[in-house]
Amino acid sequence: MAAEDVYRQEFPVKGGDFAKAGTVACRIKELLKDLGFDAKTVRRAAIAAYEAEMNVIMYAWQGRMDLAVSPQEVRITVDDQGPGIADIELAMTEGYSTATREMRELGFGAGMGLPNIKRNSDVFHVDSQMGQGTRLEIIIRTNGHKP
Amino acid sequence: MIVLKDVLALLNGELLTPGSPLEVACPKVFASDLMSDVLTSAEPGSLLLTGLANPHVVCTCSVADLAAVVFVQGKRPGPEVVDQARSKNLPLIATKMPMFEACSRLAVFFKDGSHGR
Numbered sequence: 001m002a003a004e005d006v007y008r009q010e011f012p013v014k015g016g017d018f019a020k021a022g023t024v025a026c027r028i029k030e031l032l033k034d035l036g037f038d039a040k041t042v043r044r045a046a047i048a049a050y051e052a053e054m055n056v057i058m059y060a061w062q063g064r065m066d067l068a069v070s071p072q073e074v075r076i077t078v079d080d081q082g083p084g085i086a087d088i089e090l091a092m093t094e095g096y097s098t099a100t101r102e103m104r105e106l107g108f109g110a111g112m113g114l115p116n117i118k119r120n121s122d123v124f125h126v127d128s129q130m131g132q133g134t135r136l137e138i139i140i141r142t143n144g145h146k147p
Numbered sequence: 148m149i150v151l152k153d154v155l156a157l158l159n160g161e162l163l164t165p166g167s168p169l170e171v172a173c174p175k176v177f178a179s180d181l182m183s184d185v186l187t188s189a190e191p192g193s194l195l196l197t198g199l200a201n202p203h204v205v206c207t208c209s210v211a212d213l214a215a216v217v218f219v220q221g222k223r224p225g226p227e228v229v230d231q232a233r234s235k236n237l238p239l240i241a242t243k244m245p246m247f248e249a250c251s252r253l254a255v256f257f258k259d260g261s262h263g264r
Contacts, residue, residue: 026206050206
């Protein structure tokens with residue numbers, strides 16, 4: 001836990017568990033609201049977390065989301081064990097998707113996940129190893145609003 | 148701006164979450180079956196029209212701060228979805244109208260459609 005973190009929690013995410021999709025993002029949203037962050041910060045973090053959570057559920061075997069909160073920023077780190085992303089630049093292109101029909105029927109897999117995480121983040125890094133997994137680092141700055 | 152009471156009347160809708168406040172005002176309307184699009188483009192406080200009736204709709208609306216959901220074309224979510232919406236204070240409405248007709252009626256209400264999307 002970094003010196004200025006006021007809150008930190010890890011959440012496991014199980015690949016393929018569509019029934020529980022969104023559970024982590026909704027919990028993160030409640031936590032950030034309870035910590036007193038403004039609605040815009042909470043919404044950006046919740047959307048980024050939801051997209052990241054869906055990616056683990058849709059594509060990976062298992063993963064972990066790590067929420068770390070300081071007065072200055074919300075950091076969400078996502079580590080999954082999965083097939084990895086072959087071409088990160090391509091995966092960041094809006095509309096590019098390798099989603100299955102099942103994923104699309106649930107309303108996801110439109111190729112907007114990673115671009116939308118980037119849109120809602122101030123800092124966004126993707127690192128992926130084929131056959132091993134993917135790591136996302138998401139930082140949302142709170143613009144000086146201190147909970 | 149449209150309140151849920153007007154939405155119910157315009158769309159011959161049924162409130163699936165009894166007790167939800169009908170004076171909730173929505174400045175915009177967003178219509179889509181793609182939750183990816185809702186997460187990307189819907190503005191906070193919007194009314195969502197969708198033909199999708201699974202639990203992800205409620206979760207998406209909660210995460211993206213949407214005000215209420217209208218399920219079109221006679222689609223009805225299961226009781227577990229309604230319970231989930233109740234727990235998140237998200238009003239749910241069902242209408243038998245197809246998406247186009249529902250959108251058209253709301254667009255007329257908004258007069259020039261400039262407040263909806």
